Amino acid sequence: MTAVLLISLAPVAIATENDVVNLTADRAEVRDLEGISIYRGNVVLTRGDMRITGDLMHVYSDEQRRLDRVEVDGTPATWRQRIPDALPREAEAPRMEYYATGPERLVLKDGGRLWQGDDTVSGEIITHFPDEARTVAEGSETNDDRVRATFYPDNPDDG
Numbered sequence: 001m002t003a004v005l006l007i008s009l010a011p012v013a014i015a016t017e018n019d020v021v022n023l024t025a026d027r028a029e030v031r032d033l034e035g036i037s038i039y040r041g042n043v044v045l046t047r048g049d050m051r052i053t054g055d056l057m058h059v060y061s062d063e064q065r066r067l068d069r070v071e072v073d074g075t076p077a078t079w080r081q082r083i084p085d086a087l088p089r090e091a092e093a094p095r096m097e098y099y100a101t102g103p104e105r106l107v108l109k110d111g112g113r114l115w116q117g118d119d120t121v122s123g124e125i126i127t128h129f130p131d132e133a134r135t136v137a138e139g140s141e142t143n144d145d146r147v148r149a150t151f152y153p154d155n156p157d158d159g
Contacts, residue, residue: 019048123147
């Protein structure tokens with residue numbers, strides 16, 4: 001069961017690949033030659049308008065030390081993107097992966113939820129493409145959990 005959701009959310013300020021990545025954690029192991037770093041305990045990654053948190057985070061970089069992808073586990077792992085003149089876009093899941101390129105996307109795994117204000121999408125696997133304001137959600141085939149989405153009309157008095 002796959003649902004493609006074209007969410008007409010507020011436009012996004014696009015982060016450049018040169019944005020500085022800041023990380024804090026209780027412990028860190030950096031393997032520069034391999035392009036991987038592992039962070040444990042209260043991990044927080046920020047990059048431009050984006051923030052990812054979790055308990056365990058693997059951060060991968062390319063040959064130029066630019067952010068390539070992030071794998072994070074948490075109780076839950078969280079993602080938040082600030083959007084100018086709009087409510088932030090937020091997500092949570094036990095596991096998530098963030099890909100900085102090809103195209104930029106966030107993958108929520110093992111049951112996740114993505115929301116902006118009161119609008120929400122939940123499913124077993126959710127892939128969100130921030131630059132396209134597009135979300136693909138899948139339900140679970142093994143336990144009959146279906147994709148759930150709730151969207152509210154815009155309030156003309158808000159603008």
